[in-house]
Amino acid sequence: MALDLSTPVRFLDLVATHEEIRAELDAIWDTTVSTAGFVGGAEVAAFEEEFAAYSGAARCIGVANGTDALELILEAAGFGPGDEIIVPANTFIATAEAVVRVGATPVFADVDPDTMLITGDHIRAAATPKTVAVMAVHLYGQMVDADDVSKACNDLGLAFVEDSAQAHGAKWNGATAGSVGLAAGFSFYPGKNLGALGDGGAVTTNDLALADKIWQISNHGRSVNSRYEHDLVGRNSRLDGLQGAALRIKLRRLNDWNARRRDVAGWYGQYLPDTLVPLSVRPEAEAVHHLGIVRCVGMTRDEASAKLDAAGIGWGIHYPIPCHLQKPFGGSAGEFEVSERLASEIISLPMHPHLSEADVERVAQTLAS
């Protein structure tokens, strides 16, 4: 939802985030202009190295946005027409868009009612002989059960692709999002836990051949060894130098900002009335709480949102229409009971690193009143 500067408790506070690092951000303009490192260049190369290390992956390739990151992974892996790719019904539409963009067919699957994420059982139920991959979405900042999803993918011979757009720095049993599947797509849309100053994205992977192919496709099919030779028909999807420089500055703050989000989630758990149930986080997961998701159980979502509106508190819904019921996919109501119920119950409360305990108490008191 749009940022409202007059809202007393903001849903997202990008102004406060950027004020914290304002002097460093101001300096990158000078450096970028004076070195003319506008697309790719030294800052992007350094960011790619740092983000690969942060995510526990061998390679990182900066691209133009998170949707491209997912699409590039699928194209480089050779998936296309005739292939089915499993996508959770509870996700942002970009996950399914990437599948359609490579000519493959998204096959939706339901999610766990507590974590709201896809599991190995959902994958087994959705798989057919045409299935080639799973887009496992680490939604809301919590990783899927990577052991369970990996096992299902291995048993069925499917590629495990991570949609990590909402999970920068999240962990499962100590492994970081971006390091557990064939490859992962990240979004650096400004509101993400790690956000650029515009659109941006990246792929991380441990597969060096796949990394080269993704780099090639996103750079007009250019040969990795020769600047003027093009091995394949690619496209343009690159990360700007200014974004690389800004992302390097923010990456140094990411663990601190994620820890502050965990504090906020803890305060919600402490102060919210029983009528609102926070997203459940598994003990094996270290969540980074991209969104402050709660389920409205003892009051309707309309009642909750009316109270928040009256108090000038920001909120959102992620997502009110499950992906299979969006117009392009033509699914029918009743197909995925859990995702459809969640879509009618969930509300996203303010969540960002600059919320205080008093802010959270105020949100909770407003909802309890």
Ligand SMILES: Cc1ncc(COP(=O)(O)O)c(C=O)c1O
């Ligand atoms: C789960 C998920 N996947 C993919 C994307 C796509 O990222 P981008 O907006 O950078 O293309 C997003 C971003 O909103 C997302 O939340």
